[in-house]
Amino acid sequence: MALTPAEQREYDSSFEVEALPWLDDVYRFALSLTRNEADADDIVQETYLRAYRSWHTFERGSDGRRWLFTICRNAFLRTRERARHQVELEDGDVEAVASQVAENTGATSGDERLLTRLDLGPALSEALGRLAEPFRSAVTLVDVEDQSYEAAAEILGVPIGTVRSRLFRGRRLLQQMLTEYARDAGIPTPMTPVVAPVATPQPHR
C-alpha cells in the first residue's frame, strides 16, 4: 500500500534518525566479514537498501544496530553464496585449528605487562584481520561492537554456546598472534621483562 506524502516523510525521517547513525558500526562489521574494503562498501549499501525497504517491519524502540547487523550478516552470506569462492571453516575444522593454539599466552606465562609493551592498535587490527571466520565475527560483535552473547547469537544465527566457544577461541588465537607479533618486533619474551613493572591497582589484602 502506498504511503501518503506525510507518512513517507515520517518513514524517511525515522530511518534517517534511527538507522543511518549506525553506518560506521555496520561498515566495521561488514569489513570484519569481508576483509576487503570494496566488498564491505557493497555489503553496507546492500544492508541499508534492505533495511530501508523493510523499515516498516522494524520494531520502534528495539535495538536498531542489532537489526542492521543481522541484515548485514545475511547480505554477506548471500554475496558469498553467489561468489562461491570463499571457503569458510566448518566447526570441525575450527576445533582442529583451535587445538593447535597454545593455551599459555601472556597472562598464563606470568607477564601481564606484555600488552603494555606492544603498540596494540595496529597489532590488534592486523590480528583481527587475520583471524579466521567464524571466530572473527564473534569477536567483532562482542568485543568491538559490544553486543551481548545473546545478540551475537541472534545476528549470527547460531546458539549462544556456539558464540561463546567461537569467541573464546578467537580471543585465544588473537593472544597467540600478539605474542608472535611481540617476538617478531623484537620485544623480549614474557619471561624476560626488561622494563619496570607498570603500576596496576592491586587487590585488597
Add this chain to the structure above:
Amino acid sequence: MSDLPKDPGAAPAGAVAVDCSMVLQQLWEYLDSELGAEKMQAVRTHLTLCTKCYPHYDFEKAFLDAIGDCRCTTCAPHDVRCHVIEALRRAGFCPDERAGVVNQ
C-alpha cells in the same frame, strides 16, 4: 580441621562458592557480564581478595579493552557514506536536510 578457608577468595557462608580454578575458567564471562548475578558477585569478591587471580583479571581486562578500542579506529570512509546515500535516494529515500544526519 581448621575453620580457615583454603582459598583466600572463598565465599562466605550462604554465598555462591567459587575457587581459583572456577574464577579463571569464567573470567571472560565475568568480564563480559554474562554470568548470573550471584556468580558475578562471587567472582568479584574472589578477585578482590585473591592475589593469585587478580593479575589474570588485570591482563584479560586490558586485552579486552584493547580490542574494544579498535572501534574508535575504524569509521566508514566518506565514499561509502556517499554510496549508501546515493543508493537510498535511488530507492526513494528523501533525507531531511535539516536533521543533518546524512551529512555527518
